[in-house]
Amino acid sequence: ASAVEQARLVRSGEVSSAELVRLSLERIDRLDSTLNAFVTVCGDEALAAAAKIDETAGDEPFRGVPIGVKDLTATAGIRTTYSSRAYADYVPDFDTAVVRRIREAGFVIVGKTNTPEFGTVAFTESDLNGATRNPWDTDLTPGGSSGGAAAAVSAGLVPLAHATDGGGSIRIPASCCGLFGLKPSRGRVSSAPFGSLEGLSTAGPMARAVEDAAAFLDVLSGYEPGDPWWAPPPERPFAVTTREGAGRLRVAVTTTPPIDTPVDPECVRAAMAAAEILAELGHDVREKSPPWREPSLFDLFLTVWQVGPALHPVDETAMTALNRGLVQSARATSAAGYARAVGQLQALARRIVAFWADVDVVLTPTLALPPVPIGWQEAVTGSIEQLQRNTEFTPFTAIANLTGQPAMSLPLYWSDRGLPIGVQAIGPPAGDALLLQLAAQVEAVRPWADRRPPGV
Numbered sequence: 001a002s003a004v005e006q007a008r009l010v011r012s013g014e015v016s017s018a019e020l021v022r023l024s025l026e027r028i029d030r031l032d033s034t035l036n037a038f039v040t041v042c043g044d045e046a047l048a049a050a051a052k053i054d055e056t057a058g059d060e061p062f063r064g065v066p067i068g069v070k071d072l073t074a075t076a077g078i079r080t081t082y083s084s085r086a087y088a089d090y091v092p093d094f095d096t097a098v099v100r101r102i103r104e105a106g107f108v109i110v111g112k113t114n115t116p117e118f119g120t121v122a123f124t125e126s127d128l129n130g131a132t133r134n135p136w137d138t139d140l141t142p143g144g145s146s147g148g149a150a151a152a153v154s155a156g157l158v159p160l161a162h163a164t165d166g167g168g169s170i171r172i173p174a175s176c177c178g179l180f181g182l183k184p185s186r187g188r189v190s191s192a193p194f195g196s197l198e199g200l201s202t203a204g205p206m207a208r209a210v211e212d213a214a215a216f217l218d219v220l221s222g223y224e225p226g227d228p229w230w231a232p233p234p235e236r237p238f239a240v241t242t243r244e245g246a247g248r249l250r251v252a253v254t255t256t257p258p259i260d261t262p263v264d265p266e267c268v269r270a271a272m273a274a275a276e277i278l279a280e281l282g283h284d285v286r287e288k289s290p291p292w293r294e295p296s297l298f299d300l301f302l303t304v305w306q307v308g309p310a311l312h313p314v315d316e317t318a319m320t321a322l323n324r325g326l327v328q329s330a331r332a333t334s335a336a337g338y339a340r341a342v343g344q345l346q347a348l349a350r351r352i353v354a355f356w357a358d359v360d361v362v363l364t365p366t367l368a369l370p371p372v373p374i375g376w377q378e379a380v381t382g383s384i385e386q387l388q389r390n391t392e393f394t395p396f397t398a399i400a401n402l403t404g405q406p407a408m409s410l411p412l413y414w415s416d417r418g419l420p421i422g423v424q425a426i427g428p429p430a431g432d433a434l435l436l437q438l439a440a441q442v443e444a445v446r447p448w449a450d451r452r453p454p455g456v
Contacts, residue, residue: 002209002449003065003160003216004239007106010053010064017050017064017108024066024110027157031456034138037151039071039129040079041111049108060106061215067102068152068161071112071129072119072145073203075099078109083117083126084323086314097192097224098203102162105219113161114148117320118309119201122172122390123377124148127320131374134176135453136419140371143173149206150177155456160212166201167305168397171409173206175366175422178411178451180207180439182217185430186404187229189220197311198304198342199229200401208449210439214238217432229404231430238436246437249360251278254289257368257395259297267365267421270413274423275363277412277446278438290355290362292399294348298391301398302384303341306330325383349403356405356428361438364396366409366422396424406432408439411448 001009009015025043032038046066053064074080074092076099081087095103102109114124114132124132124147134142135155142151146163150173153161163170165183174181186199196202203220205213217238223230234241253275255268279285294300309316309323310330319327355362372393380389391398400407409422427435443449 001159003062003207003212004209006065006159007062011059017053018047020064021046021050021066021108021110024158027155028110031155032157034133035135035151035155036130036132037113037148037155037157038068038111039081039083039114039148042078042109046108046110053106053108058106060104061219063106065107065160066110066158067107068111068113068149068158069099069102069109070146070149070163071115072164073099073162075109075112078112080112081128083115083129084314084319085128086312086318088128096194097190098162098220101219110158113146113152115145117323118312119145119164119166119169120309120323120326121145121377121387122168122394124173125374125377133374134371135456136178137371139373140419141176141374141376143176143371145169146206147173150174150179153177153179153206153208154453156452159208160216161206162203163206164201164203165401167401168394170204170206171366171397171407171422171424172394174409174411176371176420178420178448178453180210180213180408180411181205182213182408182432182435183400183406184217184221185231185406185432187227187231188432190222190224190227192224192227195228197308199404200304210242210436210443211239214242214436234433238433241433242436242440244437246434246441249283249438250358251275251283251285251361251363252288252290252359253285253363254287255365256289258292258294258399259391259395261368261392261395263365263368264370266370266415267368270421270423271363271365274410274412277442278363281441281445288359290352292352297348298388300341300345301402302387303333303338304345305387306333307338322383322386329383345402352399353403353405353429360428360434362426364424364426366396366424367393368395369393370415370419370421400426405429406435408435410439410442412442412446
């Protein structure tokens with residue numbers, strides 16, 4: 001059952017929260033020794049929270065539903081490691097605003113999901129917490145950095161998961177694991193009490209059903225005092241808009257990424273097949289690419305991205321070799337060099353966003369490759385070289401983080417090997433509702449929720 005349906009069953013008394021939580025914990029116990037989706041499981045605490053819910057009345061939108069929270073997000077009383085040895089035993093005494101909203105919505109947190117250290121890369125392989133495996137083929141990556149969240153939902157350990165996306169970290173694992181993943185618009189979801197490096201990262205849903213993702217976005221969305229970015233509130237709840245038609249949209253489809261890297265033919269076929277679906281639905285589909293080619297894009301983005309690990313007040317010797325290299329590179333970059341890169345990226349973002357004056361949605365492959373083997377990144381050495389290898393896998397995703405636009409990955413295609421390959425749709429500024437309407441429309445004619453990994 002979807003998370004929305006599970007909550008309805010709890011509210012009506014047909015199912016108890018304790019039953020749902022026990023089922024979730026049983027599946028984690030049975031399957032997660034192979035998948036390694038969770039790094040911390042708080043079973044006793046979750047059962048106690050479920051029992052309290054069952055003893056009281058309430059109408060919370062996700063009342064009694066089990067959920068996983070990504071381990072980059074602070075949770076009061078629950079170990080939060082950021083997948084770093086420097087935080088191996090860290091237990092925060094506060095919730096982020098997002099976690100507060102999750103609890104207030106009636107969710108029961110059953111644990112924290114795996115991520116690479118500090119979420120720096122697109123592969124969920126952690127020195128501290130180990131590698132997460134893809135439920136569709138356990139030799140392959142589930143992607144990252146929300147790989148634990150994706151594996152948990154794909155394998156049915158939880159019906160819905162919290163995730164974050166700073167360069168594609170929701171859409172990448174959604175593509176690898178056959179799920180729907182939405183990166184909301186910049187400012188739609190608060191990062192309180194923390195800032196967000198140049199507004200690149202945001203929290204969002206990892207789900208099997210569009211309805212779940214929309215209702216979860218309603219929970220996560222909203223201004224918190226002091227937020228530096230604030231997206232305009234939707235006219236109606238996102239869960240309501242998914243039941244409305246998207247209208248006839250102008251859709252540009254491209255398989256040309258912003259950087260010069262090859263795109264696997266199956267990823268190209270996935271995007272073109274999705275374009276055919278949209279044309280059949282009556283949308284105006286044309287082949288056209290945004291003006292996003294910029295020879296220095298990788299270097300500019302790296303100048304900003306490398307700062308993330310350097311902001312942690314810990315001894316860098318406890319970090320992975322990749323993050324140590326980024327910290328050293330960040331410290332060698334002058335303030336003027338950083339500001340220059342930010343200014344150039346902002347100018348590029350303005351040029352790219354202007355393309356949406358003539359289109360409503362841009363359709364691309366989510367990734368340039370099908371899911372790759374665990375350890376694929378390690379084929380090269382050096383921090384910069386490994387990040388460059390990341391971009392060979394994920395060249396289409398970070399642009400939406402740069403521009404702040406909403407973007408989603410739709411699970412519409414499976415390879416000849418039976419592996420999921422996602423299709424990305426990038427919406428106009430603050431166009432979260434439009435994307436969700438389009439996703440619901442596509443889901444209705446090409447449903448995917450019943451397509452499950454073998455053995456789960």
